[in-house]
Amino acid sequence: MEGVGAADALLRSRGRSAELGAWVVGVAFGREGRVCAFGLGDGTVRLAAPGQPAEEWRTVAAHPEGACLALCADAKDGALSGGDDGRLVRVAPDGAAEELARYGRKWVEHVAAHESGVRAAAVGKAVHLLDGAGRPLKSLAHPSSVGGVAFDARGKRVAASHYNGCSLWFVAAREDKPRVLEWKGSHGAIAISPDGAHVVTAMQENALHGWRLADGQHMRMSGYPSKTRSLCFTARGRWLATSGAESVVLWPFFGGGPMGKAPTELAGGDGVPCTAVACHPQQEVVAAGFADGLVVIAEVASGRVVPVAAPGRGPVSALAWNAAGTALAFGTETGFAGLVDLSKR
Amino acid sequence: MSETRNAADPRAQIPVTVLTGYLGAGKTTLLNRILTENHGRKFAVVINEFGELGVDNDLVVDADEEVFEMNNGCICCTVRGDLIRIIGGLMKRRGRFDGIIVETTGLADPAPVAQTFFADEDVRRATKLDAIVTVVDAKHLPARLADSPEAEEQIAFADIVVLNKMDLVTPEEAAEVERRIRAINPWAEIRRATRADVPIESVIGRDAFSLERILEREPEFLAGENEHEHDSDVVSLSFEVERPIDPERFNAWITQLLATRGQDLLRTKGILHYQGEDRRFAFQAVHMLADGDFVGPWREGEPRRSRIVFIGRDLNRPVLRRGFEACQVDDPQAAGNEVARRGPDRA
Structure with a gap:
């Protein structure tokens, strides 16, 4: 057990943790920097205050009759939560919950927001876009249920994955006609590279599929022993970090990659699947959570791994950095949550 | 890192009951009966959008019945994508219900629902298929069997058939409709009912897909049925062999068989006596998705015979029989004779 204690050093000395009693579906820091949801x-x-470990975590009844299914940072501040009660709810930094939309008995399964003020909620086959004031902008229809939704870095385009591919829409288009990127199968988690050049999805068949938008070139990234649930590009887009293997698998998106290139693997060797990844907002550093509850930070160039939280608290299901890259938060399927201050002291 | 790392998830799997049946057979009546009876259990109910009647339950989820093909080179390997997502979502609020009931549309092919529980790792981890319950209308089943392949498939896949609306048929009609059901699926348990009034325990908590329970029930093949001309496309065949099975031969045979004939083989179940093994090997497949494991020792005095049952279309009895028979280890008797016959030649 000595190893476990050492793995918890950062959480103990610079963090705060809690048993929340329910599956942690998502975690996000408000863009204003005052709250972690x-x-x-x-x-x-649940709202925690980064940098103020003494402060009690607050509880907001966002979906009183249901479950939260997705959570992200809202456009300006606070967080955006989608629930199986059909509601899209904004949680302000002060803890006030505001219903932005209600979609009947359908579930709000995926949410995304961009600092420019636009928000997206995936409900069944539709992606609903809302403006900064919460007014509906448009509803984008897809041929089948949406498995993931993401904005590009500038908030100009939104991508939604579904069966047999994904659809890329311009948020401000007068006439909504998507660019459909086709690939047979069921597509889930989705990411757009920071330069807007690539779209990548995670598939049902333990593989990723990507498209280079310039010429429609397909990219197949396979070899995972389990499904990829979490994927993100590093800050400058050089690497795509992914869960689903017994290490953090990073695909190179430079020097002609990822086609014909082998991925880099970090923090492997324990035979435990990686379940969540989150890329540092500025540096080539990746945080990763594993199926046994271990949370680590890994530097891509050196391969150096620093443990943040010890194993033993359930599969890591949520992981996020704050915008400054000075705090990391995580949660597990069994309801353990932690918030660690990583700023220079 | 330390040796204390362990990814095993000790939490129990949530049982899932799949409710199928043709439009008007009484599926929703049975569902409401299960939900309203005072059994102290809470269910999450997944219904299709075109349900016949309202469902009275706290947790009801609308499903779209989105079926897609897995990219594993098998055209029959279709799964319910919506179910994968719904079960994923329901697991986030686990602890608030004891079981899940999935109602399918009347025209639904049950295979994609069943295959979802074999093919998706997250669904497998979180849930277990408890039973496929098919509700049929005793009066109208013969007509349905004549005009819709789905009605046959729903019976072929069933662990339990609720033979409903018994008040509308004569004893002769009832006997005939049971004969038709048996001809398609000899191991399904038939429960006669009026207004779906079956005991809840007969349809919930059956654990019918557990490998331990395979062939626990003797398939009820009707006497002489094997020689009959079949009055439906879907038939069942059962084979039994005496000598132990060679695992390598069986694997090679069944893999090839499921790969080439998986589309026509709806369900396959087997209990095998592997050579040199004191435990029984149980095997089951839904189309080409298979699952097998050792399920404990042979019982005292139980004859160690291997048996396999197929339910499917266009099944070639002699070919399947010869295939299964060839999975046995070589007959020592026959081998002995061979040596004896050769003996003098060598001398």
Whole structure:
């Protein structure tokens, strides 16, 4: 058990943790920097104050009759939560919950927001876009249920994955006609590279599929022992970090890659699947969570791994950095959550 | 890192009951009966959008029945994508219900639902298929069997058939409709009912897909049925062999068989006596998705015979029988004779 204690050093000395009692579905720091929000399977959103470990975490009844299914940072501040009660709810930094939209009995399964003020909620086959004031902008229809949604870095385009590919829409288009990127199968988690040149999805068949938008070139990234649930590009887009293997698998998106290139693997060797990844907002550093609850930070260039939280608290299901890259938050399927201050002292 | 790392998830799998049946057979009546009876259990109910009647339950999820093909080179390997997502979502609020009931549309092919529980790792980890319950209308089943392949498939896939609306048929009609059901699926348990009034325990908590329970029920093949001309496309065949099975031969045979004939083989179940093994090997497949494991020792005095049952279309009895028979280890008797016959030649 000595190893476990050492792995918890950062959490103990520079963090705060709690047993929240329900599946941690998502975690996000408000863009204003004052709040860290955990979305839970019991329908609540818990708010922690980064940098103020003494302050009590607050509980917001975001989905009183249901479960939170997705959570992200809202456009300006606070967090955006989608629930199985059909509601899209904004949680302000002060803890006030505001219903932005209600979609009947359908689930709000995926949410995304961009600092320019636009928000997206995936409900069944539709992606609803809302403006900064919460007014509906448009509803984008897809041929089948949406498995993931993401904005590009500038907030100009939104991508939605579904069966047999994904659709790329211009947020401000007068006439909504998507560019459909086709590939047979069921597509889930989705990411757009920071330079807007590539779209990548995670598939049902333990593989990723990517498209180079300039020429439609397909990219197949396979070899995962389990499904990839989490994927993100590093800050400058050189690497795509992914979960689903017994290490953090990073695909090179430079020097002609990822076609014909082998991925880099970090923090492997324990035979435990990686379940969540989050890329540092500025540096080539990746945080990763594993199926046994271990949370680490790894530097891509050196391969150096620093443990943040010890194993033993359930599969890591949520992981996020704050915008400054000075704090990391995580949560697990069994309801353990942590917030660690990583700023220079 | 330390040796204390362990990814095993000790939490129990949530049982899932799949409710199928043709439009008007009484599926929703059975569903409401299960939900309203005072059994102290809470269910999450997944219904299709075109349900016949309202469902009275706290947790009801609308499903779209989105079926897609897995990219694993098998055209029959279709799964319910919506179910994968719904179960994923329901797991986030686990602890608030004891089981899941999935109602399918009347025209649904049950295979994609069943295959979802074999093919998706997350669904497998979180849930277990408890039973496929098919509700049929005793009066109208013969007509349905004549005009819709789905009605046959729903019976072929069933662990339990609720033979409903018994008040509308004569004893002769009832006997005939049971004969038709048996001819398609000899191991399904038939429960006669009026207004779907079956005991809840007969349809919930059956664990019918557990390998331990395979062939626990003797398939009820009707006497002489094997020689009959079949009055439906879907038939069942059962084979039994005496000598132990050679695992390598069986694997090679069944893999090839499921790969080439998986589309026509709806369900396959087997209990095998592997050579030199004191435990029984249980095997099951839904189309070409298979699952098998050792399920404990042979019982005292139980004859160690291997048996396999197929339910499917266009099944070639002699070919399947010869294939299964060839999976046995070589007959020592025959081998002995061979040596004896050769003996004098060598001398």
